[in-house]
Amino acid sequence: MSALAHDFSSALSPQAARSQQALRIAVIGGGAASAIQVGELLRRHRGPLSIDWYAGCAEPGRGVAYGTAHAHHLLNVRAAAMGLFADDTGGFLNYLHTRGMDVAGSDFVPRQYYGDYLQHAVQELIANAASNAEVRVHHESALALDNNAHGDYTITDSLQIRRRTDAVVLALGVLAPRVLPGVSAIALDSGRYIVNAWESRPRTSAETIVVIGTGLTAIDTILTLSRRYPKARIIAISRHGHLPGVHLEKPSTTYSAAADLLAALKEKPSLRDWLRELRTHTRHAPDWRAVIDAVRPITQAQWQRFDLVERRRFLRHLRTYWEIVRHRVPPAIAEQLAVLQASGQLTIRAARVAAVEADRDQLRVEITPRGSNQRTAVHADLVFQGVGLDTDVRSAAHPLLEHLLQHGHASADPLGLGLHTSDDGRLRRSDGNDWPNIWLLGPLLRGSAWECTAIPEIRSGAIRIAGAALHAEQWLNKQDRVV
Numbered sequence: 075m076s077a078l079a080h081d082f083s084s085a086l087s088p089q090a091a092r093s094q095q096a097l098r099i100a101v102i103g104g105g106a107a108s109a110i111q112v113g114e115l116l117r118r119h120r121g122p123l124s125i126d127w128y129a130g131c132a133e134p135g136r137g138v139a140y141g142t143a144h145a146h147h148l149l150n151v152r153a154a155a156m157g158l159f160a161d162d163t164g165g166f167l168n169y170l171h172t173r174g175m176d177v178a179g180s181d182f183v184p185r186q187y188y189g190d191y192l193q194h195a196v197q198e199l200i201a202n203a204a205s206n207a208e209v210r211v212h213h214e215s216a217l218a219l220d221n222n223a224h225g226d227y228t229i230t231d232s233l234q235i236r237r238r239t240d241a242v243v244l245a246l247g248v249l250a251p252r253v254l255p256g257v258s259a260i261a262l263d264s265g266r267y268i269v270n271a272w273e274s275r276p277r278t279s280a281e282t283i284v285v286i287g288t289g290l291t292a293i294d295t296i297l298t299l300s301r302r303y304p305k306a307r308i309i310a311i312s313r314h315g316h317l318p319g320v321h322l323e324k325p326s327t328t329y330s331a332a333a334d335l336l337a338a339l340k341e342k343p344s345l346r347d348w349l350r351e352l353r354t355h356t357r358h359a360p361d362w363r364a365v366i367d368a369v370r371p372i373t374q375a376q377w378q379r380f381d382l383v384e385r386r387r388f389l390r391h392l393r394t395y396w397e398i399v400r401h402r403v404p405p406a407i408a409e410q411l412a413v414l415q416a417s418g419q420l421t422i423r424a425a426r427v428a429a430v431e432a433d434r435d436q437l438r439v440e441i442t443p444r445g446s447n448q449r450t451a452v453h454a455d456l457v458f459q460g461v462g463l464d465t466d467v468r469s470a471a472h473p474l475l476e477h478l479l480q481h482g483h484a485s486a487d488p489l490g491l492g493l494h495t496s497d498d499g500r501l502r503r504s505d506g507n508d509w510p511n512i513w514l515l516g517p518l519l520r521g522s523a524w525e526c527t528a529i530p531e532i533r534s535g536a537i538r539i540a541g542a543a544l545h546a547e548q549w550l551n552k553q554d555r556v557v
């Protein structure tokens with residue numbers, strides 16, 4: 075935990091006696107999305123409310139992104155836009171200022187500060203909750219979720235404790251990284267192949283390191299490795315060999331023709347039309363970033379208009395390029411990468427990794443360079459898997475997801491983009507019906523919303539869910555319910 079961190083446990087005592095009249099909402103997940111959801115519920119409820127927060131970890135709120143201990147892992151959104159709530163986007167910046175930090179709103183600050191802020195903000199909300207609300211934080215994971223005859227649900231946690239609830243928010247984040255195809259069992263057993271690039275365990279010395287991937291996860295990994303092994307040669311490999319786009323030092327001005335662009339896109343449902351419009355506008359705009367940012371508010375709605383064929387086409391032909399222009403890195407990160415490349419410490423290669431085999435005291439990474447059909451080999455002391463975030467629930471080793479899928483309580487997106495939901499985020503069962511009171515928030519919404527992983531989309535999703543879940547106060551007949 076960094077210097078800004080707070081003692082989370084001090085805020086966990088219930089604010090109100092648990093009441094049978096209270097609306098019971100379970101929030102499952104231990105990352106930023108669940109923290110924001112708990113916050114929105116506490117801000118918006120009027121009637122008695124009882125929240126069971128299944129965090130599955132000791133420090134709820136940080137999750138994968140904001141649990142990093144490395145100061146060189148920066149936010150890729152400016153500090154002024156990262157407040158916990160949509161009506162207080164400056165909340166994070168204020169928090170930093172009250173801690174005496176000299177930070178401008180346009181700065182990209184370390185992600186660990188954001189984790190500190192998230193925990194602090196939720197801790198405060200819990201401590202200051204109305205007297206008719208309580209939050210019980212369970213550090214266990216939720217393993218099963220089933221519906222009851224009375225219209226409510228039962229959650230079983232990893233201590234086999236069962237609790238009933240009226241509504242559920244699933245904020246499970248991304249899946250744990252899985253080993254890529256082609257990596258041999260011996261390579262894995264050697265300890266030289268690291269599946270989870272976030273692992274910070276120090277390892278043996280290394281002269282050559284391969285990082286598979288050149289996106290945001292890979293960049294975090296490269297920067298950490300370049301500090302840990304300053305003399306090692308790092309080779310980053312991805313099919314296209316492109317690094318993410320770079321933010322401007324100062325925010326780009328709003329795109330002046332945004333209204334025309336959005337109107338044109340709304341009229342044009344096909345991916346091909348979209349691409350044509352975006353190309354035309356980026357050619358004429360002073361800065362391409364402003365065009366990409368202008369489209370963001372309608373990306374979810376547009377994705378929902380694409381049929382399966384269009385979505386598949388997008389994934390095959392455009393996904394990589396969209397990720398590059400949409401998920402940009404701060405200029406300071408781009409500069410560090412440029413320095414590493416100029417010094418020869420970092421090389422980027424465009425190639426497909428075909429296999430990873432153990433080879434004496436090293437690993438042999440067999441690659442097919444882009445544009446070639448000849449395999450060639452790179453020998454490395456360590457190989458880090460830094461590919462994008464995994465949302466393919468179809469073969470995930472995740473007890474709750476397995477339970478939901480096996481019992482038909484949930485269905486998988488056919489393109490491996492998470493779980494099926496309605497357009498407003500209600501979980502879809504395998505029979506095609508949506509649960510009235512189970513919602514999904516965060517990265518597993520990719521199939522339904524595409525744009526769903528960053529804080530702004532999580533914030534608006536949490537507001538929508540809080541509105542719908544708390545609305546249940548009106549129709550739940552608390553007197554009749556069997557508890």
Ligand SMILES: Cc1cc2nc3c(=O)[nH]c(=O)nc-3n(C[C@H](O)[C@H](O)[C@H](O)COP(=O)(O)OP(=O)(O)OC[C@H]3O[C@@H](n4cnc5c(N)ncnc54)[C@H](O)[C@@H]3O)c2cc1C
Pocket residue numbers: 102103104105106107108128129130131136137138139140148149150151214215216217245246247248290291294463474515516517527528529530
């Ligand atoms: C490296 C990185 C950097 C990012 N940087 C930014 C940024 O600068 N700005 C921005 O806007 N967005 C950023 N994002 C995107 C976004 O903020 C994150 O994806 C967001 O934190 C997602 O939060 P989450 O809670 O959905 O998921 P996660 O952070 O993955 O957390 C989910 C948590 O739920 C737990 N969990 C899973 N199943 C269960 C269960 N059954 N019971 C209990 N707990 C469970 C998991 O163990 C995990 O701790 C970044 C993402 C990453 C990965």
